[in-house]
Amino acid sequence: MGFHALIIGAGSTGAALAHDLTLRGYRVTVVERGEVASETTGRNHGLFHSGGRYAMRDPEAARECAEDNAIVRRIMPGLLELNGGLFVAFNEEDLSYKDRFLEACANCGVPAQEIDVQEALRMEPNLNPNILAAVKVNDGVFDPFHFALAFLATAKSNGAKVYTYTEVLDFTWEGRTVTGVHVRDRRSGKEYELGADFVINAAGPWAGRIAAMAGLHLSVVPTAGVMVAVARRWTRHVINRLNMPGDGDIIVPQRRASVIGTTSWRVEDPDFIPIPDHDFQLMLRRAQEMVPDFNQAPVRGVSAAARPLVKTGGVVAGNERWLSRGTYTFNHARDGVEGLFSIVGGKTTTARFMAEQMANFIGEAVGVDVPCRTKEVELLPYHAYYRLGGER
Numbered sequence: 001m002g003f004h005a006l007i008i009g010a011g012s013t014g015a016a017l018a019h020d021l022t023l024r025g026y027r028v029t030v031v032e033r034g035e036v037a038s039e040t041t042g043r044n045h046g047l048f049h050s051g052g053r054y055a056m057r058d059p060e061a062a063r064e065c066a067e068d069n070a071i072v073r074r075i076m077p078g079l080l081e082l083n084g085g086l087f088v089a090f091n092e093e094d095l096s097y098k099d100r101f102l103e104a105c106a107n108c109g110v111p112a113q114e115i116d117v118q119e120a121l122r123m124e125p126n127l128n129p130n131i132l133a134a135v136k137v138n139d140g141v142f143d144p145f146h147f148a149l150a151f152l153a154t155a156k157s158n159g160a161k162v163y164t165y166t167e168v169l170d171f172t173w174e175g176r177t178v179t180g181v182h183v184r185d186r187r188s189g190k191e192y193e194l195g196a197d198f199v200i201n202a203a204g205p206w207a208g209r210i211a212a213m214a215g216l217h218l219s220v221v222p223t224a225g226v227m228v229a230v231a232r233r234w235t236r237h238v239i240n241r242l243n244m245p246g247d248g249d250i251i252v253p254q255r256r257a258s259v260i261g262t263t264s265w266r267v268e269d270p271d272f273i274p275i276p277d278h279d280f281q282l283m284l285r286r287a288q289e290m291v292p293d294f295n296q297a298p299v300r301g302v303s304a305a306a307r308p309l310v311k312t313g314g315v316v317a318g319n320e321r322w323l324s325r326g327t328y329t330f331n332h333a334r335d336g337v338e339g340l341f342s343i344v345g346g347k348t349t350t351a352r353f354m355a356e357q358m359a360n361f362i363g364e365a366v367g368v369d370v371p372c373r374t375k376e377v378e379l380l381p382y383h384a385y386y387r388l389g390g391e392r
């Protein structure tokens with residue numbers, strides 16, 4: 001026991017993993033080049049998935065979402081807005097998906113219930129009045145920053161250290177074994193080394209670059225999506241279009257705004273994602289189909305981020321929506337590099353589950369047989385992160 005694990009990246013994946021590993025008795029250091037959740041995690045929709053969005057196309061991811069939706073409700077009290085979601089048919093094509101959608105949800109364990117159209121319109125008076133069907137699911141909303149901070153606050157209370165504004169430049173080695181990382185403090189410019197028993201690459205869409213520092217190839221496909229936020233909450237529930245996931249088919253009430261998203265295209269550099277005007281206009285048009293007055297509201301922000309998806313066989317360029325939202329764990333000892341693991345894929349909603357998979361995997365590799373406790377341990381409030389110290 002007492003192995004020292006160093007995690008690269010403090011998005012939702014690295015944060016949840018820090019929590020899981022500290023509960024299992026590891027000494028944990030998290031190294032993040034920016035602020036906590038400053039990249040993909042901090043720029044996502046904040047949809048707390050019921051699993052409905054993936055039920056038809058990605059049943060494995062749907063099952064993971066449904067299971068963790070129930071668990072995370074217990075461990076994050078007060079942090080989630082459990083407002084529910086509606087999958088709505090706006091035309092005949094959407095309507096033709098309804099029965100298959102209900103069947104797919106049932107097969108994946110995603111609770112879903114058809115409701116009367118008039119009831120849906122009473123619940124959501126700003127919806128297009130010509131809707132043809134509505135199905136209620138357990139979607140919700142989270143603040144992505146708070147989500148990651150709650151995991152890290154709890155990890156800190158169990159001894160984890162978090163180094164923000166600290167960029168990994170390279171690995172340190174003993175032969176073919178990774179012994180730590182060479183970092184730069186982005187505030188002072190100072191460079192130094194941090195040692196560890198092993199390193200976990202949780203760098204999201206940058207995970208491929210981190211692996212390349214060790215001479216490895218990871219099939220990470222940074223897949224960008226655009227979101228447009230307008231003033232005012234136009235709906236109380238999360239509104240999804242009852243169809244296969246597509247461009248501009250979901251409206252999430254988030255803080256004092258409504259966010260329409262999203263698109264999906266492959267980018268070479270996750271640090272540089274220019275937002276095509278076409279995508280911005282498309283989002284507004286699609287939102288208007290669902291909520292006719294949506295475009296009356298002033299635009300509050302337009303953002304883009306890249307999903308850390310993994311290319312598995314069969315998906316060709318231009319079809320990135322077909323990439324699985326599942327979790328991929330790697331022990332690079334298989335590739336001839338000891339002391340280095342990677343975790344890629346998944347969703348913020350399933351970060352706890354992803355961390356459990358990864359910590360089990362690491363435990364098997366290093367011979368630590370301590371069961372996961374993250375299903376039971378209630379997380380500290382997110383703001384405890386700031387008073388607990390343990391940060392550099």
Ligand SMILES: Cc1cc2nc3c(=O)[nH]c(=O)nc-3n(C[C@H](O)[C@H](O)[C@H](O)COP(=O)(O)OP(=O)(O)OC[C@H]3O[C@@H](n4cnc5c(N)ncnc54)[C@H](O)[C@@H]3O)c2cc1C
Pocket residue numbers: 008009010011012013014031032033034035036037038039040041042043044045046047048049166167168169202203204205206223224225226227261262304305306307308345346347348349350
């Ligand atoms: C448009 C869009 C909308 C989405 N909406 C949702 C949603 O509504 N609900 C949901 O559950 N999921 C959503 N997702 C998916 C979710 O956001 C991601 O799966 C999740 O945030 C990935 O987290 P991560 O920690 O793996 O990556 P990140 O959050 O990107 O974290 C990786 C971290 O690694 C750091 N890093 C990179 N290189 C280095 C280095 N050299 N040294 C130190 N640190 C480094 C980065 O700074 C970054 O903070 C969405 C994704 C996108 C793109």
